[in-house]
Amino acid sequence: MIKDKSPINIMLADDDEDDRNFFNDAIKELKINNNLTVFKNGRELMDYLEHPNTILPHILFLDLNMPSKNGNECLKEIRQNSKFKDISIAIYSTSSAEKDIEETFVGGANIYIKKPNDFTNLKKVLKEVVNINWQFHTSGLNKDTFFFSI
Amino acid sequence: MKLKELLTPTLVYRTALGVSFILVISVAIVFHIQMKSLNQSVDLISDSNKKQFELEKIITEIIQRESGIRSYIITKDSLFYENNLQLKRKLFNGLSQLKTGYSSREDIQNIENLSKDIQKRLALFEEVLAISNSKRTDPALLHAKLIEGNMQTKAIQQKIYKLIDKEVTKLKLHNINHRYDIETSTITAFSLTIITLVVLLFSLNKINLDFVKVRKLNEELKFVNQVSDNAEKVAGISHWKINIKTGKFFYSDNFFRILGLKPHAFEQNLDNFTPFIHPDDVEDAVRQHEESMRNHTPTSMIYRIVRQDGEIRYINSTGDFTHNSKGELVKIGVSNDITEEYTNKLALEEKNRTLIAMNAELESFNQIVSHDLQEPLRKIQMFISRIEDSDFETISEKGRDYFSKIKNAANRMQNLMMDLVDYSKTIKDDKVFVKTNLNKLLEDVVHELALNIEEKNAVIEIGNLPKLNTIPFQIHQLFVNLISNSLKYSKEATSPVIKIKAVKIKNGEKINDIELSDKKYYKITVTDNGIGFKQEFSEKIFMLFKRLETDIDYSGTGIGLAICKKIIENHNGFIKAEGKPDIGSVFILYLPK
Secondary structure, eight states, rough: OSSSOOOOEEEEEEHHHOOOOHHHHHHHHHHHEEEEEEEHHEEEEEEHHHHHTTTOOOOEEEEEOOOOSSSHHHHHHHHHHHTTTTTTEEEEEOOOHHHHHHHHHHTTTTTEEEOOOHHHHHHHHHHHHTTHHHHHHHHHHHHHHOOOOO | OOHHHSOOHHHHHHHHHHHHHHHHHHHHHHHHHHHHHHHHHHHHHHHHHHHHHHHHHHHHHHHHHHHHHHHHHHHHGGGGHHHHHHHHHHHHHHHHHHHHOOHHHHHHHHHHHHHHHHHHHHHHHHHHHHHHHSSSOOHHHHHHHHHHHHHHHHHHHHEEEEEEEEHHHHHHHHHHHHHHHHHHHHHHHHHHHHHHHHHHHHHHHHHHHHHHHHHHHHHHHHHHHHHHHHHHEEEEEEEEEEEETTOEEEOHHHHHHTTTTTTTTTTTSSHHHGGGGGGHHHHHHEEEHHHHHHHHHHHHEEEEEEETOEEEEEEEEEEEEEEEETTTTTEEEEEOOOOOHHHHHHHHHHHHHHHHHHHHHHHHHHHIIIIIIIHHHHHHHHHHHHHHHHGGGSHHHHHHHHHHHHHHHHHHHHHHHHHHHHHHHHHHSOOOOOOHHHHHHHHHHHTTHHHHHHHHTOEEOOOOOEEEOOOOHHHHHHHHHHHHHHHHTOSSOOOOOEEEEEEEOOTOOOTTTTOOOTEEEEEEEEEEOSOOOOOTTTTTGTTTOOOOOOSSOOOOOOHHHHHHHHHHHHHHHHHEEEEEEETTTEEEEEEEO
16 A cells, blocks of 8 residues: 555656646546656656666556657566566556557566546546555456456 | 280290190100101011011022922933022022021021021932932932931921011011000100190180280270370370480370470470470570489479460479389479469469458558547547536536537547457458357356446346357457347337347258258347337348438447458358347347357
């Protein structure tokens, strides 16, 4: 459980400005004690993560379709580096294609979220995902629990 | 029996020939021996006759002398007595001849005895003559001497007869033996000749029989050749042979026909054939051929030939090495005219390429619909929900009305896109069939639609369903669509009841005029108590984007049932619908076992 004293570190990498705004608004409205850092593409994200002074996030929301290093490439790099082994990765994409889900599941993502088309739903999703007990979730992870649905 | 066996000299022929040869030689030997023994017999007989004759002559001479002396004594006429010396010579000449005729000691002794007797007799003759010629003839002495002479003559005669008898007996004995010999050897020769004849006749008969067989086989072979030539003609194939040892080429009749020529239009060799090969292909073809001839490796090539009228044909030629009946290395092969197949194949490949390109386009279309189009739409919906949440109250009444219409349109567009993605998924060719328990599958479907079912207060009755080979996600989609369809088009006042049942199909049942007696199908029915439809639309409802007009506005996309039809087609099944307005509809699926 997240305690109010220690803020949860959240990162989002998404090239779409509107989506970043929706995400920001939703997190704000949820009133969670958090530090949200936002990146416009995969390269920015990876450069930041690899910086030695960076405080690593608890959860990283990763869009798939991005210019200059896409979500899948980021996922691969992160999962190859043991330094990042404690980061929970939530794929955050418009696509619900079987191929994308399969690939990211095998690639080591923890959950797959299809971007909702309703703001209320977005809030609901984020609330649930942020409050997931990742240890518990990851131990029972399979293809059905991987794809998040409310 | 094989032709080869018939044509090679068998053991039978060799044995027959050998036996005949030995028999003929035996017969010749037997005759030779016989002729020799016959010659000996003739010699023996003439010898014996000569002896008898000599002996008779001797006794005759003596008797004549005796009677001559007697006549001389009576008449004193010297006419009756010849020269004594001459007679003596005659006698001893005869005796010495006789002596040489005999070989055994006993016979020679006999002759010598005879000779002594005769000398004695001749001396007595002289004595008698002397007595008779003396001046004083003593008749008593003469008489006594004459009687003595007579006695001696008789004794000599006796001896001579004995000798003659002996000869006669000897001849007789020899004759008996000789006859026996002749008889047995004749019988032997005769039998040998007969046996030889029989053996020869037997072999002749066998040769004749074999010849008939060979002729029959030959005729059959001719017929088979004719059939194969016709078959080659019909099928556009030909065959050829190259004898490596003799360097001789053979092309079948149809080989020439493929080249657009009459059979055997040119002398069969490589140099006469190569000018027919297309200039672009000839170098490669000849090189492959020569390599194969050098290394005795099989060949397989496709080349073009140009007929005299300029027509180009594609030839598929394959060849390999083997040994013929004489054990010589030969290359045999088949050359097929594959022009039609080849051009068809080219056309097919072209079509395939187009198809692959179309599939790729479909794939990218799928990508566009599922991702690129959804992104802006999702944002529209997102902004709609933002406005709804915060600024809805400040909008005018008319504006709110428009706003809800925008929202409906956006939702409808989203449904359409999702359905289109589903539809395009059913066209893709990654179809993996798995044995599926339909009851289990339907549990999942009902679970997925639980919210919708609850909302409509619907009852779903599922009977005993079979296990079938299916593409599970498609069949899942099928039932989701059918049940959703029934839920959507339910009557407002009645809670929907949807019954799903399966039965094994009966023999001879017809679906859309196609009889299914030879295959085992399951018939699965999805029956509802909804608004139904007029039977005349039973085909139309499965068409893409076709929606039936209804009193109330239902939010359909016109894709759901088209997807169902596609899925059933993917499973080699059939789907049809029966409807009665205000009573309900039945969807009937036929799926192969």
